Structure formats: structure tokens, C-alpha cells
Amino acid sequence: MNINYLISIVKKKLEDNFKIEKVIIEDKSFLHKSHASNEPGKFHLKLNINSEELRKYSRIESNKKIYKVLNKELKEYIHSIQILIN
Secondary structure, three states, X not given: OOHHHXXXXXXXXXXXXXXXXXXXXXEOHHHHOOOOOOOOOOEEEEXXXXXXXXXXXXXXXXXXXXXXXXXXXXXXXXXXXXXXXO
């Protein structure tokens, strides 16, 4: 999968499932190229989400909700994900 397409899917799913004021998704795969566990076609993403809705939950709960929404992408295309909620 193309990284830009993956980012657009992730952004749409987040916006469709949560009230989000702003979301920035960064491809951080380049930081992990030399890691032994690096797999071709699997990406490392950083999500920076501004969401009053997600801030209402604990960090663990909000991450669980995001993981549930992105389940397919996490299984197939995302090796690592960093989530920051503001």
C-alpha cells in the first residue's frame, strides 16, 4: 500500500468515528529502516490528534478506541503507531 493512501484512510476513519478538531499524521518509517524487525510494506505512523472527545478518556481508553477503529490497518499495514492526544 502507498503511504499517502494509508494516511488518507487512517485520517478518514479517525474523523468518521471521533469528533476531531485536527489530526496530523506523519510517516516515521525512515527512523526504523535499520531495525531488524522492519518489514517492507509496514509503516511507522505518528498521530497527533486534537480532540476534546478523546481527551475525556484516559490515555489507555482513548488508545484502545483508536486501535479498534484502525484494527485492519494495524494488522496489515502499520508496524508501529505513536498516538499523541491534545
